[in-house]
Amino acid sequence: MDSTSPTVPSSSPWLPFESRRRARDEKREAVLRAAVQLFLEQGYRRATLNEVAERLNITKPALYNYFRGKDEILFECWSMGAELVDGVITEINAGGGPGLAKLRKLVHAYAGLMATDFGASLVRFDLRDLAEKNAGLARTAKKRIDATFRKYIAAGIADGSIKRCDPKLAAFAIAGALNWIGHWYRRDGGLSPTAIADEFAVRLTEGLAASAGRDRTLKETPAAPQRRTPRRKTAANKTTGKKRPGGVSR
Amino acid sequence: MDSTSPTVPSSSPWLPFESRRRARDEKREAVLRAAVQLFLEQGYRRATLNEVAERLNITKPALYNYFRGKDEILFECWSMGAELVDGVITEINAGGGPGLAKLRKLVHAYAGLMATDFGASLVRFDLRDLAEKNAGLARTAKKRIDATFRKYIAAGIADGSIKRCDPKLAAFAIAGALNWIGHWYRRDGGLSPTAIADEFAVRLTEGLAASAGRDRTLKETPAAPQRRTPRRKTAANKTTGKKRPGGVSR
DNA sequence: ACTTTTTCTTACCCACGGGTAATATATCGA
DNA sequence: TCGATATATTACCCGTGGGTAAGAAAAAGT
The missing domain is CATH 1.10.10.60 (Homeodomain-like)
Structure with missing residues (x-):
């Protein structure tokens, strides 16, 4: 050997x-x-x-x-979606900018992900179908994502780009609208994923913008260099070649 | 006889x-x-x-x-929720007011319903578990609710109370945020249903308000005469006393 | 060419849960 | 008190689908 x-x-x-x-x-x-x-x-x-x-x-x-079994397949599907979101988040965190801009980037990218299979699996699958261990991991990942929304909002309030509001409820509202995309979006519908993402990035954040008057400064953020991210990062896992499914969980 | x-x-x-x-x-x-x-x-x-x-x-x-069977029980649960929403809608339609006010009332009441069992069943249950006939009825009811959101928004744009936007996507965003409540709300959580309803009624509509400056006029609408509607209307059905579940469908 | 390991198939097990049949027990009208 | 009608129970059927065992077929290694 x-x-x-x-x-x-x-x-x-x-x-x-x-x-x-x-x-x-x-x-x-x-x-x-x-x-x-x-x-x-x-x-x-x-x-x-x-x-x-x-x-x-x-x-x-x-x-x-x-x-190992059906529920593990489900978990892996869910995980693929979670990795996509994680990728988006680390990318946004890498860049700078005010809280509002980060939030818009997140909304835009997240909306796009909801139109993909693995992205939708994040919100369409019932975590109760997972083995307790995996369900725990999933809950943690979900919390992390939710925390990111709140963090950007809180940061926006702190730096003055977002008006005062309850970050928790505001995050729920935004994430809810986004997650719902995973339920109604159809590939053969009249709306393209980017059209949805563009519109939501504006619609979900305009109410939060601190800039009093009408919306200006709304066109600078969405789509940045318009770069979706299909590649998988966060190597880890990937069944390092051993026999038997072993790897599991993460 | x-x-x-x-x-x-x-x-x-x-x-x-x-x-x-x-x-x-x-x-x-x-x-x-x-x-x-x-x-x-x-x-x-x-x-x-x-x-x-x-x-x-x-x-x-x-x-x-x-x-008749498990799936009929599911349908009846779903129906109870649908009747609650229908009641809210007819009540709002009965009253007058600009589109934005109506929309706020709907958001407020709908948010409250999402914190109830039958209300949550509207969004937590999978219509694919229903018999085809009932699934059709449910789809129709859902469309009607969605249409109401769009109608209020369109009316608001027409009467100047809501700024120009795509009613379809705006309705999706709002309904999505609301529906999501049914997924995360817990009776033992820190948020009371009315607190959520109050906040969402503001948060989800402030971005649409045509009134340029900061928000005023935000406190007049929510909770109107603060009257929830527990009574059941739309008599119909109700197993008119016959034997066997017969009644069914509506 | 031989063995060994990985991959896949055929054939099966069996727990689970929706649904039904036959039957007992209240409840009501008379 | 007595039949008729709802209403409930016990005992059962059986389709479904996740999971496994034993072994064939295909690669890989030597």
Whole structure:
């Protein structure tokens, strides 16, 4: 196992390992994509693993090579969404700006995410379907996201860009409007995700803006360099190549 | 049956019938109250009829004296919520006032409803769990509610009380924030329903107000004569006394 | 070519819970 | 008191779907 196999001098001996691991991870993600779609279409409880497998041209027990059970698949779908949001947040935190501007960026990006499968899974799935351990992780992640909304609002009040209000309730109102997108948005509807995001970024924050008069300064923030973020960060996890689903939880 | 029984001259011969029917309806509603609570606590799919019955100190088959099946119970719970909203809407429609005032009244009352069991059932239950026929009715009712939000906003724009905006998206944003209350509100939390309603009535509409400067005129509308509406209207249905759940649908 | 490991399939188990049948027990009208 | 009607109970059926066991098929390693 650990013998630095001298029989393969040309090119990295890691490649076979790597490619095997990659192939495995690709299949894992394919399962997640099929699952999240089905779960959103029919609802988690109604959706069956048989049908998930069928869509991938395999059979149910094959899924158990990649996941411990149905609820773990659900959790991983949810996690994908959470990672997307986390990515957005760290990116906004990296940049500076007044609280209001940060809030607008968050609203804009979050609205866009709600129009994606993994993003919607954040709000369409019932955490009570998760194993207690995973449900706990999910609750924590949710709290962190909510805290971010409040933090930006509080910061905005502090720096004068947002008028005085209760950050908790204001965050609930904004997050609620955004989360609801995940429930009504349809790909074949008349609204494009960016149109929704643009409008919500304005509509949900204009009432909070401290700038008295009418809205000016509303066009500077949304869409910044208009860069969505499909890539996955926060490496971690990713089943480091070991056998058996083991990795789990995070 | 139709013989005007001459043998019972003293007091109304209907009373026995009436009281029997009343007793039946009371039990029916008791089932609904127990069911909606359990469904909200555990989720519809997880909750079992056995447990609903257990909470009422009866056994599962007894439930079938009042309802055709689990999904009908769900529908009736949902319907109770829908009737509450309908009541609010007809009351607001009855009164006059500019679009913005009506919108605020609706937001205020709707927020309060989201803190009740039957109100929350409007947004916490999955219509896909309903029989197709009932799901259709529910979709229609939902559309009607959404249309009301848009109507008030459009009216507000027309009469100058609300600034120009897309009524569709504005309605989505407001309804979303409100509906979300049904997901996060907890009776044992720090926020009282009226506090939430008051705050949301302001927060969700201030951005739309056409009145340029800061907010004045914000205190006149909410809570009007502060009259909640617990009574049930829209008689119809109500199992007119016949045997077997028959009535159904509406 | 051989073994070993990973991946997938066929065939099954079985707990759960919605729904029904047959039957007992109040309740009411007479 | 006595039939008729609601109303409730006990005992059961059975479809569904998550999960597993045993072994075939396909890669990978040597």
